[in-house]
Amino acid sequence: MKTLINESLVAEQNQSLMPALQEDYDHLGAKLQRSGIDIEAVTQQAAKFQVAVPSWGTGTGGTRFARFPGIGEPRNIFEKLEDCSVINQMVRCTEKVSPHFPWDKVSDFTELKGFADDLGLGFDAVNSNTFQDQPGQEHSYKYGSLTNTCPQTREQAVAHNIECIEWGKTLGSTALTVWIGDGSNFAGQSHFQRQLERYLDSAKEVYNALPDDWSMFIEHKMFEPAFYSTVIQDWGTNVLCAMELGEKAKSLVDLGHHAPNVNIEMIVSRLIQFQKLAGFHFNDSKYGDDDLDSGSLHPFQQFLIFNELVDAEHRNQPGFNPAYMLDQSHNVTDPIESLMNSAEEVQRSYVKALLVDRDALYGFQDSNDAIMAANTLKAAFNLDVAPILAMARVRNGGAIAPIATYRESGYRAAAGEKRPSSGHSGSGIV
Amino acid sequence: MKTLINESLVAEQNQSLMPALQEDYDHLGAKLQRSGIDIEAVTQQAAKFQVAVPSWGTGTGGTRFARFPGIGEPRNIFEKLEDCSVINQMVRCTEKVSPHFPWDKVSDFTELKGFADDLGLGFDAVNSNTFQDQPGQEHSYKYGSLTNTCPQTREQAVAHNIECIEWGKTLGSTALTVWIGDGSNFAGQSHFQRQLERYLDSAKEVYNALPDDWSMFIEHKMFEPAFYSTVIQDWGTNVLCAMELGEKAKSLVDLGHHAPNVNIEMIVSRLIQFQKLAGFHFNDSKYGDDDLDSGSLHPFQQFLIFNELVDAEHRNQPGFNPAYMLDQSHNVTDPIESLMNSAEEVQRSYVKALLVDRDALYGFQDSNDAIMAANTLKAAFNLDVAPILAMARVRNGGAIAPIATYRESGYRAAAGEKRPSSGHSGSGIV
Amino acid sequence: MKTLINESLVAEQNQSLMPALQEDYDHLGAKLQRSGIDIEAVTQQAAKFQVAVPSWGTGTGGTRFARFPGIGEPRNIFEKLEDCSVINQMVRCTEKVSPHFPWDKVSDFTELKGFADDLGLGFDAVNSNTFQDQPGQEHSYKYGSLTNTCPQTREQAVAHNIECIEWGKTLGSTALTVWIGDGSNFAGQSHFQRQLERYLDSAKEVYNALPDDWSMFIEHKMFEPAFYSTVIQDWGTNVLCAMELGEKAKSLVDLGHHAPNVNIEMIVSRLIQFQKLAGFHFNDSKYGDDDLDSGSLHPFQQFLIFNELVDAEHRNQPGFNPAYMLDQSHNVTDPIESLMNSAEEVQRSYVKALLVDRDALYGFQDSNDAIMAANTLKAAFNLDVAPILAMARVRNGGAIAPIATYRESGYRAAAGEKRPSSGHSGSGIV
């Protein structure tokens, strides 16, 4: 496996940080031992945890007002994969990359697969794009794609989804994520029911093109780009559509796609219960679909989501097999740093959720001891699990201090030399 | 039919207001005629419109901080029915009353039915109450009712729902509305999935006790009285539960029970499409479940909801038969006045929705003429339909100016004499 | 005054619509007369009402995901002014245009002024832009403009604001609107207090460059483009800054820039009371800064805002002199149609507010007759004032049916021929 950051640099950095890490790890081990928890078992689970990164996340994001490019932004999927390999080299829990088409379309997908293989990377769910018009495209998505009132436009959108599946097969993906921007900006602009009927018709065509071992992930979103109504506006519509389509269709949760104040962890629980949880697009948000770094503002909420996930694992909940992916917009940071940091934040929530004393929790729940139930969760959340995360990275060949080591490597500056700025984002986002 | 306000007073008031009304009505008729609309047909539909009133709405509401009683509040279901009959006498679109048990429990339900018959009133959906403890009750609902971890408590709650059905049968009701306050105030307090499983188990027992021609209306609510999670938290969980239970179970929409910014008219459309719309608890809200007077703050939203309802009627949507009810808390007004006003507001939305040019609308929707689609709705909304509402009332025997006539009657002052204040609300709300 | 749509077409269209309009107008006049209101006086006030249009609003807007251009979009400020003149020719209440720099920068501002004069247009507040980087700009605004930690960047932003004032002087403007995108995406990224101190220092430099008869309008916004914190995040910070700066600084209210559920009409009242209301950016929104067409979703809220404005006028509130402007993003409509429609919607709210019986309202307020106070507002809101609006337009030389007449003129198709699409928005928005 090819690595783009000098491995001896990683080793050297780790060496200097190891004594303190070992001390912290040993103490945490002793402390957990008091509660009967074997830190080694937890570290092994942490070391197996994986969250995919989005190819488009390696470019600098922006808003409708402006995009302020960074230096050395990747200009194509090959350069994006290089950045992803750096991320994974440092954190060792991001082996898969989720591509987005046509942004990541290439002439030879077999070549692309080989390029990724060499970097030790695989491909996660493929993403179709019918929320933008591409140059030369026959029909515009201005008024919708899979739900457009024009049948030719719908067919074009269906065909694009099907070609995404084809490309994904070559890449080794087994899932198609469908997010559409369809909706309306005016009351009356769209007939809600007919619009969803058209969605279901189109989605069935896509569904029918899925290989046997593939899944279709449906993504809901409250608003943006449409500002009065969105076709798949919430998990309710999402799950009903997934039920209409069939077993292979499931509902994807993006943390920034809900109404204010909504209890997202409860939605996760509901989707688990009804065996329709596809997985996640992790990010954080304060106002809308802010696409901030995962766990940067609401770490306890992210922990509560993982509490549901680990609980389902613990209970061997039937049909439980969610896909984890980051989906963020890095407007003011180096995307590589944000993605490394966020992967670690997601992993942190997972590890803390592993440390919840579930038997105690169930007991407090059954006896309505609300404060002790709450404190049982908080006891796990309040633990400083950084030593477990760092040790898991080291054992997998990663860096104890990913950002520091990455900065020391000079990778970004070198990318700046190799990749002169075009002023346009390789991410595809305007 | 017995009327509590002197009919000659009504006639006299109407007489003085009729000339202006007739002039306005005639002009509106001429104006609508230009668009090919027959005002008489619309007035006849308006005259058939009905919305039920809640028995508990006749008492002054309050908040957890205080309740400021009004004068002459009804002290029992008989006095509540008297107030409801006054409302209906004035507005003539509120023939049904929705009772709440055990608040409205009586020793002889046949007597109660007869009392209502005499006043020309019928009974709408019966409401069970497992969100409060009643004196002498064996098990407390402090930690839940239908979802309590204690089986005896769940059984008690199930049994109460079943007795409500029994009482409702005598009263001529054909629906049971189930709203529970169950939820949690702390993360971890309740196991989300097990809690909903218990709900479904309990609800099935209630469902199985429904007579053949009855429906079960499930009500969702985002928060309050529970402040971290609510079991039936949104329409998604609501509709999934209704599907689990069976055909007789449907989802009720209370306008104040959603997350901020949520597109409620779209939820209504979704429930219509999936044949699960039970009906409505109409009210208005700005912040939470404020239970303000219907249409008092968001008249256009209420119109958009009726636009969906009238559209479903227009399309002969299968399974479409929603129940309409007011559900408000009258903290600073005379409840009779608020209920009369609100019934009229709901009827106003209905009539405006009738006036939408649906063929034009469909055309604009199909051709993506967003602004003309929006303007088609606005054209109907902007019409002043007060003359139609007033004329429909007059023809049904009601008052042109309900509040003015009611005030003139001195009914409230007389009630104050007859019903000395206890300081406690007859509504049952603290 | 030059008009771009054939005046005989307007006359002809009006002629065919006049009989029905006259009938409706006469009836409304008779109806208002019953309440002692002289319709002619109201129509005269309506005819004097003005709301400015934003130069950038004539181009199609978009989101960070995509922009779907329309045909014949204006490519520079001269073409934007042509579109604005068409709007004003039809609606006759949009005589002023608000320019945005450097988007509307020209080499000869005197020429621009003359061009506008010929079209009968004037210039409203000038808008500076320090939320985007311009080609060749020395310092980037990626991390802020007036509040940047780098003094040179702040100076650059100050200098740009001062050059906007200079250009505005030539154009006949008397106000500078300052909206900055400064904020942060991470907790900790910015030191809140030091950041606002820098804002005040920079803003003082701009303030000191204002001519004697100019005002500085400060615009607050909750979020976007920054997603954790915004420097001028709400009216509280806005008004405190305006107070620090001095009398010429006032607070501008954009309807889409507030937190969910916020009572905007109350903020308007507070700013009036403390003599700091600069004016408005009118638009509508359901979720965030959606920039939807004014009054398209919340017409009653817009009416309540005008109720405050007309009330202040009625009371001769000291220092009351607000500026009215549209600020919208037209993503799915012809911008000319949306701006005409929105100008009328704003005017509609104004006229309805004029019709409120203020003496009655004050009486009900004083006696705590909540329902009659509410009904007094609703009585005005429920009136169909379309005849007044249309008659005011006719008398000013505009069109009874602006959109229909505009469509009939073929202006957009002709623009499509004259202005071949560049694929980029002339609006400046990405």
Place this chain on the structure above:
Amino acid sequence: MKTLINESLVAEQNQSLMPALQEDYDHLGAKLQRSGIDIEAVTQQAAKFQVAVPSWGTGTGGTRFARFPGIGEPRNIFEKLEDCSVINQMVRCTEKVSPHFPWDKVSDFTELKGFADDLGLGFDAVNSNTFQDQPGQEHSYKYGSLTNTCPQTREQAVAHNIECIEWGKTLGSTALTVWIGDGSNFAGQSHFQRQLERYLDSAKEVYNALPDDWSMFIEHKMFEPAFYSTVIQDWGTNVLCAMELGEKAKSLVDLGHHAPNVNIEMIVSRLIQFQKLAGFHFNDSKYGDDDLDSGSLHPFQQFLIFNELVDAEHRNQPGFNPAYMLDQSHNVTDPIESLMNSAEEVQRSYVKALLVDRDALYGFQDSNDAIMAANTLKAAFNLDVAPILAMARVRNGGAIAPIATYRESGYRAAAGEKRPSSGHSGSGIV
């Protein structure tokens, strides 16, 4: 000082927990030492931290739907003080109690002061209550108190506030907290500006009655009990009123009183900057004024607030002297347990904020290194500071494990015997 829980029980419990605590404390000390932080200095600051408890918080809270009493609820201020003394005995950071009048009114305030002295308790800010009517009260607050349109009602409310000051003087308080429920439920019900003018007139009368060393804390709230508008609706109105009144008036922040998504830590910073921060009512909330236990849902937000507070301390910000108080509603827990837990949660945030490397943070802020700035805060937040909190308690004479020790003591069961339930809350809340 009298203690109500056997001190030997506390000592015994602590003894068994001390070995593990010492081990954790020593390791944390060693770890912090690596960053140059002396754990002893931090523990001493932690030991000095104080947060007041609300007398009314010792009773079980409820909602407008129901209140489910606990056992042994205090029936008067003397029993409330007993419960408060238990809280303080366990956690040793809650020496002060905030009384609420007339709920806590007694015939002899000197006796009450002596009773508190014996328990080692003092009195924090006194709270007036004009949001409820009291038996025998001449004028009702149904339509407002300090802002009522009736001058006699306003005078009554002013007089009550002044009597609260008098009682507070005897008790040793130095601040009056004024929260009013005044507002409106209907658009039009109140004239916003006149209502605020009446507020200012009334508040000035109260302000003028303040002793020289007293402060007046103004509390804002978005909604509830009024559901369309609230007089002091946000920090903007709050701070403007405080400025009108004078130096002794400051703005109090209750964490549950803001609009959804609002950045509260930024409001705190603004109030600090403008020298108007009175202090806090700590609690947590997900939807509205949920009054959940502090830090139970948004621990990172609470940390960010303390980050602002500690930063202001660090910078010796002029006029910075905030009052800290809990204000929660304990609906499903033993109030004593919730208050102990919450005091610790608040203290936890404070200690974590002390551990922020401020010099590093300022450096990252100045150089716009957003991710390292964020990580600097997170580094402190992620630390497990439980050993510092426990050690601070031990040194002050408290319990290492407050809830466990309290439960072991049997205090609640004994209270249940001594205080037979009346079914009504001693808290005064309905």
